[in-house]
Amino acid sequence: MMKTLQNQTLLYDEDCPLCQVYTTGFIKAKMLDENGRKSYCQLSENEQSFVDIKRASNEIALIDNQNKTVLYGIDSLLKVIGFSFPLIEKIGNLKPVKFFLKKLYSFISYNRKVIIPSTINKDVKLQCVPDFNYKYRFLFIGFASIITSIVLYYYAALLPVLPQAGSTREILIALGQLLFQSLFMLKSDKKTILNYAGNLMTVSLMGSLLLLPMLALQTVVNVPENITLAWFAITAFIMFIEHFRRVKILQLPTYLCFTWVAYRFIILLLILNY
Structure with a gap:
């Protein structure tokens, strides 16, 4: 049975599904007590006097309700997990491991609003919105571009109607x-x-992940070309719907959805004719 960390409260972003899932999981697993999590926007004035609210919007904060002290980011998660699994905390605190975990955490945290966008409620004074970080945004765009390019390169090989080319084409x-x-x-x-x-590349990354099952299936059986084409078309339609949804959330012009489609038609014509 897991040990319960008492009198500790994790502040989470209620608009982030991932944050909701793992904070709820900590409570259900009895790693935190019933009051072990709290929405960031519900911080009391007393809590705001000792919680760094700016830092807490970037790194999940763990409040010690008795001592009025706060841990942030990886330190807070290691304390929660480490109370039940001390070995994990020891490994996580090793310098190279902790360095990697901090970078990974920052990569996800600073990009969480482009991974899963949410509408900003102007009526709420406290908004759990991470700072804009150019470095991690460009890293995310680069990461998504590489993954998408690799998947499309291998998927294109399943479509004889498309001329084969190197992976450079997909990156470009x-x-x-x-x-x-x-x-x-x-x-x-x-x-x-x-x-x-960032949102655009999230849509592309999502599309590439949807293509993976067909690539995996192709390694087991020979899937007919018309089925791989149909799967690609369904994936493109899902991507269009998701792109349209995100444009609405971001309050950007709807014509971006149609230029997004136009670009794909232009590229397809170029690939087929050159």
Whole structure:
């Protein structure tokens, strides 16, 4: 039976499904007591006097309700997990391991609003919105571009109608998409463009993940070309719907959805004719 960490409260972003899942999981697993989590926007004035609210929007905070002290990010998660599993905490606190965990945590945290966007409620004073970090945004865009390019390279091999090319083509297509869409946002500021770019690459990454089951199936049986084409078309439709949803959330012009489609048709024509 797991040991319960008493009188500790994790502050979580209620608009982040991942945050909700793992904080709820800690309570259900009895790693935290029933009052072991609290929405960031429900911080009391007393708690705000000793909690670094800016840092807590970037790194999940663990409040010690008795001593009025706070741990942030990986330190808070290691304390919760380590109370039940001391070995995990010891390993997590090793310098190289902790360095990696901190970087991974920052990568996810600073990009969580482009991974899973949410509408900002202007009526709520405290908003759990991470700071805009250029480094981690560009890293995310680069990561998503590489994964998407690799998956599309292998999926293109299943479609004889498409001329075969190196992986460089897929990377150029992914980066070209960002440049093409940015041309229609020249009146927007850099942060708005990069927020959109992050969402755009999340949609591409989601699409590549949807193609993986077909790639896996192809290693077992020979899937007919019409089925792989149909799967690709269904994936593209799902991506369009998701892109449209995100454009609405970001309150950006709807025409971005149609330029997004236009770019794909332009690229398809170029691939088929050159």
